Amino acid sequence: MANVVESKKACTVNPLKMSQPLGASLAFLGLDSCMPVMHGSQGCTSFGLVLLVRHFKEAIPLQTTAMNEVTTILGGYENIEAALLNIRKRASPKLIAICSTGLTETKGDDVNGFLALARQKHPELADTEIIYVSTPDYVGAFEDGFKHAITGIVKSLVKPLPPVQDQVTLLPGSHLSPGDIDELRETIEAFGLKAIVLPDVSGSLDGHIPPDWRGTTLGGTSLDEIRAAGASSWTIGVGEQTREGAEALQAISGAPFEIFERLTGIEANDRLLMRLSQHSGRPVPAKYRRQRSQLLDAMLDGHFYTGGMTVAIGAEPDLLLAIGALLHEMGAELRCCISTTQSASHALLPAEAVLLGDLEDLEQGAKDCDLIVTHAHGRQAAQRLGKPLLRMGFPVFDRIGNAHRVQVGYRGTMNLIFEIANLMIEQIPHHHEGDWPLTPEARRAAMTRSGTAQATPPNPLAEASA
Template identity: 50%
Template sequence: MAKLTHPKRALSTMPLKSSAPLGAALAYLGIDRAIPLFHGSQGCTAFAMVHLVRHFKEAVPLQTTAMNEVSTILGGADQIEEAIENLRKKSAPEFIGIASTALTETRGEDVPGDLRLILQRREDFADTKVVYASTPDFDGALQDGWAKAVEAIVSDLVPRVTERDVDLRQVTLLAGAHLTPGDIDELTRLIRSFGLEPLVLPDISGSLDGHVSDDWSGATQGGTPVARIPEAARSAFTLAIGESMRKAAQIIEDRAMVPYRVFQSVTGLKPVDALVRTLMALSGVADPPPSVKRDRARLVDAALDAHFHTGGVRVAIGADPDLLFSLSTALSSMGAEIVAAVTTSQHSPLFDRMPCDEVVLGDLGDLRRGSEAGAAQILLTHSHGRHLSEALHLPLMRVGFPIFDRIGAQDVCRVGYRGSRAFLYEFANIMQAQHHRATPEDFGAAPIPEEFDHVPHIARH
């Protein structure tokens, strides 16, 4: 059981977290024919755009209401209406997802009330779904913004029902912010192998998977169709991946009486076994498909092969809570020791179950201090950790968002039997590649006299 600590400092020198509005925008990008809209200044949007484009290496249709000095004082309702009108004329989106920023939240605008009046007055907006999520920059991180956006989507678009009209072969998959397009692809493949049809929300595996489209569009191409979102009310079950998706699953249950289960992790043997047992129960089969059993056997073999390079390894990790928990527990189950854990948000109950003594709500500076104190052997965090890796002379395994100094981040998969196997191999290979220089002291012998120190040491690897 870990305790959450928040060091009190005057400034953050090496930021770890990305903002909540960026997380909301990323969730909105998982809807087909969608445009995320930041209600704030142009600078807020430009900053998020840079992160998204550098990570996915794709054009991102992110827009802004472009608040200025006058609208900041008098209110931004006119900017919202004008932005919706312009986006409809230029790009004809089926969905516009609005995310607030610190500017409008600090002013205290009643955006839901303004938006309700706009949609009532402008009947010509009726064919475009407009959803708003409150995501101030100063509260929470990327994961929190994503969660609030998903909650807003299901609150507005999943209908209330009094009688269940169930499609027994359909399940809703609520994807957490820590899942990559490759992760979602693997989970949908696993679900379909049991004869079930997943309704993924949000589905960035269709819109941000790195494909060349036949033509250009000012809105997303791929993702969850807007028309399918209300069908979540007909699903037999909701699979929520990540603790941050619990509230969204509860909203669907309250509105449509759809039972749910939250999987706090789907990385590692035991967590994936739990998911597979649930899928077996939903599909009514007593035995998993042969392909799934084969994948499990391969993961077990990978764990046997990798444990020589994971057991006793001292790990420092910095990530959003869901990803932090998922990867840390998987490595801990393989004998690794989490000596430093730094996270971005306090809005998670997972810290009580973290396999370490302390989780720091902080930045990469805290990760450095924890790494040095715990004599870490490897770092796990996003691309901004490369400076830390160079300073500490430690290998860096890039996880989370953003990853901008490598290509193919959208294809990385670390969930399910296949993804867990790839994760263990990746970690073990990084550790195996580290040069170890054995000295006589390692074997209990006396140190080499200084005058003979130029002689190559034995047992070099």
């Protein structure tokens, strides 16, 4: 269990975290025919829009209520009213999703009251669903905004329905890519189950050329699917950030839920497949037994280059746990862990401490490490230190293909191990001859320290597939 420490610096230098409104906007982008709106100044929205466009390399629909000095003081009702009417007229969305910013939260705008008044004055808004989520950017981080958006969507749009046994709801965390969601959907459907993904960025931000153009999101979870989530017999949450949404869904529909803190690694995916087998009454498909054996071989091959290495990671809590726990299982030492916000995930991290800090803290802690793991804003620190950088998280704007990276499931874990090992292989010429890869004795010592020096882990799928 990691000890969580908050930075006491007077100011943030080279920020690691992204804001709550940006995290909420990403969640809203996973809803079909939706227009996300930030209730704040144009600059708040423009900054977030640039990061989303650069990360996904796609056109991003994101609007603003364009608050200025006067409207901030007097109140933002007129701006919200104008935004709703203009968006409805020009883009005809089925859903308008509004998130607050620090500007309007500090003023104390009663946005729910504004929305009720706007609907009363403009009956034409009756055919458009409107939801609001409070996401002040002076507290929390990207993951918190995504969490609150999921909860807001569930509470606003999901209604109780007669249960459908073969339907499950998947709540993905903000750290999952469109490719990750596709992988999980395929896994669920392999057991004869139907998955409603909420929100589903794999339909809207997966890097496809659409057959038409709208001013709203193109693909994602439809309104009908969101409402149908009230009939799901089980909810799967990926990441601690989905717990709040899963609890809200259970309160509405009565469906039980299970949170998978990560789906990177052997044990977590074993547990997912076992639970899917139990819920569906079907055996685990043979292809997953094959993938599991491939992952074990990849771990055997990769640990020659990861065993005993030291790592510095800067990431949102659920991503920090997913990557950090896998590296620990591969024999690495998590020497420096920097995160953005409080989370129950930190208690599961196999490290001595987690610092809620910034990229300056990461750079200082990474001086004696072999590998740095963080998003693209950490590239200058890695260059200054002369350390390899594994780009993970949001944003990654200096690489393409972010939407299609798969790092969950057996195959995704295998891909990640290969990526890390190959990155370390590139550093071999920079090490003294004989220092790298590790000798068997040094590797065994490193694996003993990390608790991975054991025989091949038992395979629960064998019995489940018999």
